[in-house]
Structures are given as structure tokens and as C-alpha cells.
Amino acid sequence: MADETSWISHYDDDTRKETQDIDSLSEPGEEVDKDGTVISLDIMTDDLLDRILAYLPVESIFRASSVSKRWFSIVTSESFSWNPSNSPPQKPWYFMFTSSDEPTGCAYDPNLRKWYCIELPFIGTSNWIISSSYGLVCFMDSSRVLYMCNPITKRCKKLQEPYGLRFSDYGALAMSVDKESHSYILAIVKSKQVPENFSQWDISIHVYKSEEETWATPLTEVLIGWRGGEESVICNGVLYFLVYFTGGVPSESRHALVAYNVSGRASQASLRRSFISVPCSLTCGRLMNMKEKLVMVGGIGKHDRPDIIKGIGIWVLHDRKWEEIVRMPHKYFQGFGEFDEVFASSGKDDLIYIQSYGSPALLTFDMKVKQWKWSQKCPVTKRFPLQLFSGFCFEPRLKIAP
């Protein structure tokens, strides 16, 4: 097996040290027993191998899945006897990639503070819109092609996109996986400028149910002076997306949040009536589902120059009101160096990731203990001035397939 295609590339010396500490009887090369025959672990039956692998801690389980096809099928099978509740809950990982021709990116594991190189089948140079939930990640590219994938097992499936999606100006993607059944819903918010009237936008919401493998379009509406963008998330059965003021009569705020119920059958009032204002003037907003609560990480604009960022804040939505959780301390804000008014941010459970598009520096905020922390240095470095970095947060899970 060639090392270049192995799932894990080690940047952390601790693991090498750990290997050397193990009893000398287990060094590679000593495979021959007293009679001179070589014995392979392949002689174990599946249930014995299952029993052995069930003793491994979670990070070793991920590696075990890459050893061979047989090991992969054992650890990803439904009947694998490893009990995840025996190991501590995993913080979500962050996958970072750069605008180059290589299909590799690096995934950060905050539990062990390690970076792993992962090759995703199609990252390439596309501008991806990404949403993830419960171990699955959905990618939508600029030509509106859709893929559903598990970045750990690398299983990937192309999804049929809704009719007319390729002709939209903006598209936002959100998904939600049902933890029990592993079925999921996808929502796409499409915005298209009305050709005869530039301040009018055709907004449509498209919903996909994996169990039925069909798309439905429960809502279309024309908004005046507002358009959708690329930011949306589903929390607790509600689709939230950001809308942007496009001019006309000057308005106080350039952003607003829209809530749309994707789970219920009750028809809802118009989108315009369900606008929720943002807590302050933002340069950009990033939405995320943190334990089924809507959290927004926003760039705070200056009073006189709302397009220039002066800080970053984190808010949580309670009913239709925002509560401020924290503002990024100045030293972290400065630690990014040059910070554009737009940046990448995503999070899951209790952990939020923030990164600047211009560098691979990655900052985390733990909502539970209210702590800011830089990640370990990313192995990807900036090689030319205009190089861009982006990423997304996901939960590493073995047992879910697209």
C-alpha cells in the first residue's frame, strides 16, 4: 500500500514516540515465529477481528478503517460491537482546503490537536457551497452539481439537483440528518434577479427528502430590495437563511435573517413578514447549528464605514431575539493579521471555528467553557500572496453513508 494514498499523514511526532515505547516483541520485521512460518492477522474470523477492533479508541478506529477492505467493512458495519459511548464525546473536526489544483486538504482533530491530510474525491478548484450534519457533508458547486459524502469513509454519491437550479444567481445550501433513521433533508434557497426589474428578486426554496429521493418546491416569492445569498442552516426543523439589502431606499441594516419551517406542513406567512433583524451592523454573517440552536458569527462593521470590519461577535437566537454570547478579544482578532470583512466560520455542538480567507490560521471558540484557542499550526502554508483558504466543520463518523 503506497503511503501517498494512505489516509493519515503524520505531522505529529508524538505518535512515532509512542510506537517506539511499545514492547520490542511487536516491532515490524519480527513476523516470523519459532517454526519460521509467517502468521497474519488475516487468519482471524470476522467476529474475532471485530472483537479485537472493538477495544480501540476512536482515533484508532478511523485509522483501522484504512488498513484493508476487510477492516473497513468490519468497522463500518452496523453490527460492529465498538461502543461509542465508552469513549469521550468527540469534538467536531475542521476540514481546510486551499484554492490550488490539489485535491487534498487537511482535517483538524481538536480532540488530539492533530492535522490529518485527507484526499476528497473532487475538491479541486471549484468554489464550493458546503453544508454538513451528523457525519455527512453536502457539496454544491458553481454549476449547481450536488454531492453527498462522508469525508472519513470517502463514500460519495451524486444527487439529482432540482430543476432550474443552474440558472440561479445565488444558492444557499442547508441539510439536516435524522440521527435515528439516518435519512436527511436538504434545502436550497435560490435567488434570481428579475430581468426587467433589478431591485426584484425571485426567491425559491427547494427541499429534498432522502427517503423519497425527490425534490419539492414549497415556496416561491418575489422580494423587493432584498436577495438571498449563500448562507443558510437548518436548526430544529427550521431553515434559516441570510438575506442582503440590494439598494433602493437606504435601510439601517444591510442584513436580515429569514426563518422558514421545513418540517411542518403548516403553510407559512410570506418570507418578508418573517424577517428577523440582525443585532447590529454586520460586514458578514455565518450561520451554524449548535445543538439545535441557531448561532451566528458576525463581522461587526464600523459605524461610519459599515463595510470595514472592526471585530467579531457571536450571537445565539432565542425565539426571534438575539443574545450576544461573546466578542472576539482584540488580541485574537489581531492574531489573524489582515482580516477582510468576510471570513469563514462554521461550528457544531459546542465548538466554533473561525478562519480568515487569506491564511491557514484557525481559531476555535468553545461555547461550553467560553474559551478561545488557536489550533495547532496547519501543515498547509501560504505559498503565494493571493492564495485563499477556506474550510468547513464536520463530525467524523464511520457508520453513516450518503
Place this chain on the structure above:
Amino acid sequence: MSKTVKDAIETIPTDEINSISLSLVRSEILTKVIEYCKKHNSAQMSDVDLMDWDVEFANVHYTTLFDLVLSANYMNINCLLDLVCGKIADMIKGKTPGEIAKLFDIKDVSTYEEDN
């Protein structure tokens, strides 16, 4: 301790027992198994001492561990099976997939990337 032996004893009439067939177990391994069973059946050691003894017992070449797994499985001795499976898992922990495949001479190491 061994369910297999227990079952054998229970099904064969007492006066006909001369030997119980354990043909799949090599004599050196059977010796180790008997040693384990004797130690665990005698009530003389404290739990902590027994755990230390177990660690020593399992500190053998991995080919012996494999034989012990197969024998403990065949003879249905769950506590011994758990001990040796756990020990093999310890040897897997912390290694890269390449190192694991090399150490345990695993064939069929083609991964999904190589298939595509």
C-alpha cells in the same frame, strides 16, 4: 472455565470419559491456557495481583497471542479471550494503517483510492 469443556463433560456419560477432543489446540498453547485457567480458578491472589499476572501472561510474541485468541475462542473461555484481544488492540493503537498492515502481515490492503 471453558464452556466447550464444560459442555463436553455434560454431554458424555461420566464413565466413558477418557479424553476430551481438543484437536485444534496445539500442546504448547493448551499448556498456556491451562496455566491461565488454574491461576484464575485459585482464589489465592488479590484482584490487583491477578491483573498484574494477566499483563505478564499476555506479554508474549504476537503469534502466540493469535493462537491464544483462536484457542480461547474454540474453548469458549471469555475472560481469556478478552485479555488477549485487548492486548492485540494495544499493539494496533497508535500505528498508521501502513504500519499495522506490515506488522500483522495483512494482505488485501487495497483502499478505495486505489480502486478508483
